[in-house]
Amino acid sequence: MTDSSVYDVIHFALEKAVELTCSQVGYIGFVNEDESAISMHSWSENAINECDITVHSTEFLVEDIGLWGDSVRKKKAVISNDISHDCFTEDNYPDGHISINSHLGVPILHDGKVVSIVGVGNKEEDYNNSDIRQITLLMEGLWKIIKKRQDESKLKKYAEELARKNNELSSLDILKDEFLSNITHELKTPLISIKGYSDLLSEEHIGPLNDDQKLSVKSIVKGSERLQRLVDSILYLQNIHSGNVEYNSDVIFIKDFVEKVLYDISLIIGTNINAIQTDIPDSLPLLSGNTDYLEQVFFHIIDNAQKFSSDSDEIKITVLHEGENMHAVIEDHGIGISEEQLPHIFKRFYQADGSRERKYGGNGIGLHLCKSIVEAHGGSMWAESELGVGTKIHVKLPFSGKC
DSSP states (O other): OTTSOHHHHHHHHHHHHHHHTTOSEEEEEEEOTTSOEEEEEEEOHHHHHHOOOSSOOOEEEGGGOSHHHHHHHHTSOEEESOGGGSSOOGGGSOTTOOOOSOEEEEEEEETTEEEEEEEEEOOSSOOOHHHHHHHHHHHHHHHHHHHHHHHHHHHHHHHHHHHHHHHHHHHHHHHHHHHHHHHHHHHHHHHHHHHHHHHHHHTTSSOOOOHHHHHHHHHHHHHHHHHHHHHHHHHHHHHHHHTOOOOOOEEEOHHHHHHHHHHHHHHHHOOOGGGEEEEOOTTOOOEEEOHHHHHHHHHHHHHHHHHTSOTTSOEEEEEEEETTEEEEEEEEOSSOOOTTTGGGTTSTTOOSSOSTTOSSOOOSOHHHHHHHHHHHTTOEEEEEEETTTEEEEEEEEEBOSOO
16 A cells, blocks of 8 residues: 555555454544644545445544544553543534444554544454554554655755745846856946056056155056956966866976075065975976966965964964975964864855954955865865864875976
């Protein structure tokens, strides 16, 4: 019966309960969560044929019914072989109800609670423990099927809900991608003018500047450089998800490469590169990769280390030769990342502090981009961190194999 409908299985089990116990009538009811009410689900064929009740009620309060509720209240099977001497008399019957002479009620328990009751009645001989055992085995099998169907139904609803939410998230991702694509192109046009004219002002091609004006223009140049990097990052993100990224392969001497990144950082954000320690052997083999994209990776990691550290905190860059790979470690002693947040830092748009009042700026795409670039070069990237102690970002890239 496992492939049949729940209704058919219940009806089959009820008729078998009547047959196995040599009863004439029977019923199955389901009990609510707090065991205060019984909902009558099915009556056996004989009971339906012989009853002549004009108004059918299917809900009964356990405290208001006699023998029917006994097995729920006591949480055990209850036998009444002579109804006339028990609590359930003919005065309790609705008009037209079939007369009951004897009755056996068996509760079905799940996790210590009564979930269903089965009753049979009007057996010519006395009900006994054998009848209880047969009904209990039969109904426990029935409950397993019902529970399985309930679990399958819940799982199906959960899967449908999950699919619906995934579709919503996909739609939101598409909208977000479209928005980012549009906004970056809109930003790029005025940014070219801002950056161009600020450079001309800074270099005094338009006219001489006093000291205060130079400082102001320098701030504009730094701001435009930061905005340029943000726009480039978003455009690269769009290209990743559209599959339009093309990497030109350059030969990279690692020590010079890192020194150039540090110099760029000093120009753009004013970091004192002398405060950043480096340990990079001269004898390292060459890398093969896209210089522009890999510069973005190291720029962002070092910028993050500086952003989340105080001026007195040490930042160290160590590059190791590990077999066929370069292993770079960028270490800071800043605020660190909690154990709960650490697994999520490489996700797109993730920010450890996403509130409007957050202390540190950022857009949540930097580390995601870095990891994407490194993996596209056949490498790997991961992080170690402890809150209040600091962070280590690891980057592994394969050597080019050229001397």
